[in-house]
Amino acid sequence: MRREGPYSGTEPQGPVPSSETIAPWTETRVVGEPLARVDGYERVSGSAVYTLDMTLPGMLHAVVVRCPHAHARVRRVATAKAAAMPGVEAVVTADSPGTKIPWFPGANGPTSWLFDPICRHEGEEVAAVAARTRKQAEEAARAVEVEYEELPFVVDQAAALAPGAPAVHEGGNRQGEAKPTARGDVAQGFTEADAVVERTFRTACQIHTTMEVHVSIAQWDGDRLTVWDSSQGVFGQRAELADALGLPLANVRVICHYMGGGFGSKLDLGKYTVIAALLARQTARPVKVAVPREETFLCVGNRPDHTMTLKAGVKKDGALTALQLTGVGTVGAYPAGATGGYQVLDLYRCPNVHVEETEVFVNAGQARAMRAPGFPQCSWALEQVMDELAAAIGMDPVALRLKNLTAVSQLRGGQLYTSTGLERCLTEGAEAFGWAEARARKPAAGPVVRGVGVAACMWGYAGEPNATVILRYFSDGSANLCMGASDIGTGTKTVMAMVVAEELGVPLDRLQIDHADTGSAPYAPPSGGSQTVLVNAPAVRAAALDVKRQLIDLAAAQLKVPAAALELRDRQFVVRPGADTGGQAPPAPLPVTDLGALRRQQVVVGLGRRAPHPAGKVALPFAAQFAEVEVDTRTGEVRVLRMLGAHDSGRPMNRLTFENQVFGGMAMGIGFGMTEGRVLDRQTGRMVNANWHDYKIPTALDVPATSTCVPIDPHDTECNSTGAKGLGEPATIPTAAAIANAVFHATGIRVTDVPINPTAMVRLLAERRARR
Amino acid sequence: MRTKTGGPPPTALEVSRRTFIASVGVGVVGAAALEKGVAAQAPRLGAGDTRAMRLRVNGRERQIEVAANTTLLEALRDQLELTGTKPGCERGECGACTVLVGDEARYACLTLALEVEGAEITTVEGLMRGEALGDVQQAFVERDAFQCGYCTSGQVMAVEALLRRSPDPSAAEVREGVSGNLCRCGAYPHIFDAADLAARRRRGQEG
Numbered sequence: 001m002r003r004e005g006p007y008s009g010t011e012p013q014g015p016v017p018s019s020e021t022i023a024p025w026t027e028t029r030v031v032g033e034p035l036a037r038v039d040g041y042e043r044v045s046g047s048a049v050y051t052l053d054m055t056l057p058g059m060l061h062a063v064v065v066r067c068p069h070a071h072a073r074v075r076r077v078a079t080a081k082a083a084a085m086p087g088v089e090a091v092v093t094a095d096s097p098g099t100k101i102p103w104f105p106g107a108n109g110p111t112s113w114l115f116d117p118i119c120r121h122e123g124e125e126v127a128a129v130a131a132r133t134r135k136q137a138e139e140a141a142r143a144v145e146v147e148y149e150e151l152p153f154v155v156d157q158a159a160a161l162a163p164g165a166p167a168v169h170e171g172g173n174r175q176g177e178a179k180p181t182a183r184g185d186v187a188q189g190f191t192e193a194d195a196v197v198e199r200t201f202r203t204a205c206q207i208h209t210t211m212e213v214h215v216s217i218a219q220w221d222g223d224r225l226t227v228w229d230s231s232q233g234v235f236g237q238r239a240e241l242a243d244a245l246g247l248p249l250a251n252v253r254v255i256c257h258y259m260g261g262g263f264g265s266k267l268d269l270g271k272y273t274v275i276a277a278l279l280a281r282q283t284a285r286p287v288k289v290a291v292p293r294e295e296t297f298l299c300v301g302n303r304p305d306h307t308m309t310l311k312a313g314v315k316k317d318g319a320l321t322a323l324q325l326t327g328v329g330t331v332g333a334y335p336a337g338a339t340g341g342y343q344v345l346d347l348y349r350c351p352n353v354h355v356e357e358t359e360v361f362v363n364a365g366q367a368r369a370m371r372a373p374g375f376p377q378c379s380w381a382l383e384q385v386m387d388e389l390a391a392a393i394g395m396d397p398v399a400l401r402l403k404n405l406t407a408v409s410q411l412r413g414g415q416l417y418t419s420t421g422l423e424r425c426l427t428e429g430a431e432a433f434g435w436a437e438a439r440a441r442k443p444a445a446g447p448v449v450r451g452v453g454v455a456a457c458m459w460g461y462a463g464e465p466n467a468t469v470i471l472r473y474f475s476d477g478s479a480n481l482c483m484g485a486s487d488i489g490t491g492t493k494t495v496m497a498m499v500v501a502e503e504l505g506v507p508l509d510r511l512q513i514d515h516a517d518t519g520s521a522p523y524a525p526p527s528g529g530s531q532t533v534l535v536n537a538p539a540v541r542a543a544a545l546d547v548k549r550q551l552i553d554l555a556a557a558q559l560k561v562p563a564a565a566l567e568l569r570d571r572q573f574v575v576r577p578g579a580d581t582g583g584q585a586p587p588a589p590l591p592v593t594d595l596g597a598l599r600r601q602q603v604v605v606g607l608g609r610r611a612p613h614p615a616g617k618v619a620l621p622f623a624a625q626f627a628e629v630e631v632d633t634r635t636g637e638v639r640v641l642r643m644l645g646a647h648d649s650g651r652p653m654n655r656l657t658f659e660n661q662v663f664g665g666m667a668m669g670i671g672f673g674m675t676e677g678r679v680l681d682r683q684t685g686r687m688v689n690a691n692w693h694d695y696k697i698p699t700a701l702d703v704p705a706t707s708t709c710v711p712i713d714p715h716d717t718e719c720n721s722t723g724a725k726g727l728g729e730p731a732t733i734p735t736a737a738a739i740a741n742a743v744f745h746a747t748g749i750r751v752t753d754v755p756i757n758p759t760a761m762v763r764l765l766a767e768r769r770a771r772r
Numbered sequence: 773m774r775t776k777t778g779g780p781p782p783t784a785l786e787v788s789r790r791t792f793i794a795s796v797g798v799g800v801v802g803a804a805a806l807e808k809g810v811a812a813q814a815p816r817l818g819a820g821d822t823r824a825m826r827l828r829v830n831g832r833e834r835q836i837e838v839a840a841n842t843t844l845l846e847a848l849r850d851q852l853e854l855t856g857t858k859p860g861c862e863r864g865e866c867g868a869c870t871v872l873v874g875d876e877a878r879y880a881c882l883t884l885a886l887e888v889e890g891a892e893i894t895t896v897e898g899l900m901r902g903e904a905l906g907d908v909q910q911a912f913v914e915r916d917a918f919q920c921g922y923c924t925s926g927q928v929m930a931v932e933a934l935l936r937r938s939p940d941p942s943a944a945e946v947r948e949g950v951s952g953n954l955c956r957c958g959a960y961p962h963i964f965d966a967a968d969l970a971a972r973r974r975r976g977q978e979g
Contacts, residue, residue, distance in 0.1 A: 036913050036914055036916060037913070037916065039921075040912070040913035040916075040918075041905065041913065042921075043918055043921030043924055044896075044905060044909040044910075044912045044913055044918070044921070044924055044925075044928060045856070045896065045897070045900055045905060045909060046854070046855070046856020046857070046895070046896040046897045046925050047856070047897075048921060049855065050858075050922060052858075052859070053849075053855035053858075208956075209956060210920075210922075210956060211858075211860055211866070211868060211920060211922035211923045211954070211955070211956050211957075212858070212860075212920070212922045258921065259920065260858075260920045260921070260922025260923075261919075261920040261922060261956050261957060263956070293860070293861045293862065293863070488920060489918075489919035489920025489921065489957055490919065491916075491919070656916045657916060659916075659962075660916050660919060660959055660962050661919070663958060663959070663960070663961045663962070664919060664957045664958030664959055665958070666958065667955075667957075667958025667960060668956075668958055691861065691863065691865060692860075692861050692865035692866055692954065693863075693865050697954060697956060698958065698960075699951050699952075699953075699954060699960075700947045700948075700950045700951045700953070700955075700960045700963070700964070701947055701948070701951045703958065703960045703961065705943065705947070707961045
């Protein structure tokens with residue numbers, strides 16, 4: 001990220017029909033149904049063209065030369081040999097004109113440059129080569145001679161904070177000052193407690209590893225730039241590109257039609273995109289830069305590793321008296337967010353809370369937003385401590401959570417939630433899971449033991465209420481929706497098509513969707529932070545109602561009845577039952593295709609805008625997940641047998657994609673808790689598992705055989721005109737903690753550090769045997 | 773066949789297919805087999821040399837020019853422009869590039885184009901019947917067995933291979949059958965459902 005935060009934007013303005021005054025649906029015919037995706041055919045047939053699949057006439061391939069050291073000064077870059085290699089068209093380095101582009105702006109000016117003379121992590125960009133084929137570019141990149149002066153480095157969070165540690169930046173290794181957030185008096189709260197628990201938890205650095213690598217194709221037409229980009233947010237890319245290259249916004253067009261996963265790592269402008277643009281300008285040809293798989297582990301973001309010490313006090317009746325979190329998060333080599341205390345401050349009712357977090361620079365790739373930034377880390381600590389408190393006072397873990405629910409956001413000065421279904425998530429989830437029976441089950445004899453665990457969560461971002469869409473309704477009753485949002489795989493297009501179908505009866509296969517193209521679509525915020533549906537669907541609904549109003553006006557004129565007497569039903573204009581037709585006999589139903597004015601003008605154009613959030617209230621999603629595990633106490637193997645996710649994400653807009661999203665979030669949570677983690681070698685400062693063989697993301701064999709999704713719809717009539725809240729993030733937040741709690745239930749062992757894998761379990765089991 | 777750069781006349785590549793079959797979930801071509809099979813019998817191609825070969829893909833034979841190290845994945849995407857087969861890691865870790873060689877699932881990134889001369893190769897495009905989706909593809913759509921869709925071609929091909937060798941797979945076989953195909957979106961439960969639906973339909977048990 002170069003300038004603004006990924007979710008920043010402006011307040012909506014203008015006279016466009018807004019979702020503000022639209023009443024919520026009482027019943028729906030299409031929305032909520034389990035419908036297959038509108039772009040399923042393209043995605044399974046192989047015909048969907050992802051950015052990585054694209055080839056343009058005359059297109060060159062570029063490869064970035066990256067620093068192999070954790071910390072080094074670039075002494076000299078010699079490119080003559082590379083430039084003379086077969087197929088090579090251009091080479092850029094820090095010495096090339098136009099490459100002095102500031103990067104990672106801080107409070108006191110830029111922290112770095114496109115090609116920084118000091119490389120602060122393995123994989124930092126030093127130069128780039130464009131050639132006719134990718135292989136030629138790879139070979140030429142290897143021929144670029146770089147002389148490095150290696151500098152002292154630090155890659156370990158604790159070591160970076162130690163006195164005398166090598167400095168990542170001149171100002172030291174702390175990103176800003178640790179600022180405590182507090183309310184009440186925690187010392188008093190701990191005095192009042194009947195039981196106090198304190199533990200230190202650690203989570204690993206998780207890498208997004210999207211299936212489609214990060215890739216951009218840049219093409220110039222004079223001083224106008226078009227970039228095809230695997231991006232979660234084309235408007236953010238456009239703004240950052242325009243800024244980096246000194247271009248007007250109108251001269252930068254960014255397009256992303258199909259993209260193979262983002263999870264937060266494709267929200268920010270990458271250096272590779274700017275490099276593609278520079279090389280394309282230099283060669284006057286389109287240039288593609290695809291980041292090789294191994295490099296995506298180094299330099300396109302990660303979830304920071306966290307160390308969290310959490311102290312909690314509780315009364316015998318289960319009421320929390322105090323929560324105190326001291327956290328350290330690793331931002332990597334450049335500014336990024338690495339805090340995670342949100343849920344400690346806001347998930348449960350607690351009068352006395354103190355959170356203090358430190359963000360640390362190390363010589364490793366910069367963190368980026370990753371699916372619920374900060375939240376799974378916090379859940380890992382908070383939800384395990386809740387489990388421990390329940391054990392300490394002899395209370396059921398579900399009951400303890402129910403005891404501490406709140407209807408207001410304590411972080412937002414007691415603002416009410418538009419809805420909170422957390423109580424139902426816990427109770428209905430427990431019921432569907434068979435929680436009480438499973439908890440009461442007698443431990444099995446023998447070395448293989450079972451246990452169940454629960455974890456609750458919330459997600460703290462309400463979304464940027466700022467999107468405008470264009471809906472064009474054609475004379476044959478088909479339509480085109482033009483929107484700015486990327487569909488990053490969550491089914492955005494399908495949900496939007498269902499909203500149009502709901503209001504106008506346009507069948508899903510008669511709606512064309514143009515999206516994520518800054519050259520044609522109005523602004524939408526990036527598809528991240530679980531905001532895509534809740535921001536865009538109300539705008540689409542407003543546009544559909546705008547079209548409907550215009551159509552009914554045309555029909556009323558043709559039928560010579562008051563517009564208020566007509567409604568559009570099954571693609572026909574019919575008189576509302578009991579409506580005043582102005583003395584006329586009720587006309588026969590008029591098919592939309594028989595609307596003369598529509599035939600003549602060919603199209604009705606509707607606009608829709610997302611209304612601001614409700615004043616004085618906040619709309620956030622909640623969830624509870626349940627896990628059952630089996631632990632082999634001989635080998636330390638832990639198997640997740642089943643998982644259940646009870647999710648209040650408001651109205652489930654499509655039950656099929658909703659469920660898929662929940663299961664997918666759980667899979668990522670299993671990776672976070674059980675299999676994943678960046679390993680940096682303290683001797684060399686380099687990542688030793690920068691590939692999918694050594695960095696293990698969950699496979700089909702790692703997810704449970706039984707997964708259940710329980711949508712909890714609180715019928716939120718205030719959050720927005722569709723009743724939908726966010727889903728992508730909460731789906732992954734509590735999973736790892738629920739599994740850890742199930743492991744505790746099965747074994748009595750509290751696993752404080754990820755990953756829960758056989759190596760760790762064998763050690764913990766041995767320690768327990770030694771204590772006995 | 774001919775070499776573009778002279779050298780000894782080529783011999784037909786008589787590589788036992790079985791030697792090279794990397795079943796899904798294993799997916800690694802034995803280096804020893806590679807040496808014995810290809811290096812011993814292949815015409816000598818220097819770095820940068822290319823040779824004409826015939827590649828039979830989706831029932832059609834195409835003559836292409838390949839280097840010794842051209843992978844099947846590169847040949848399919850760069851020369852035949854069949855971009856349904858996706859590169860994920862290009863080192864046999866993710867399965868996004870899974871295709872069928874004969875009836876077996878293979879990672880196209882770990883398969884040299886010259887290895888599969890004469891073999892029947894099927895890509896995701898080859899499962900289509902004209903414009904209509906094949907039965908596995910149709911089941912993937914109906915069961916929403918993907919999110920971003922990038923790994924989907926590989927998942928579809930892995931299921932296709934599974935159903936060809938095991939028409940009535942158990943749940944465990946289905947999981948094992950796609951365990952060499954990573955899905956970062958985590959659509960696995962729906963992939964299992966889709967495989968089950970396709971299997972039942974193929975056995976005529978569900979319309």
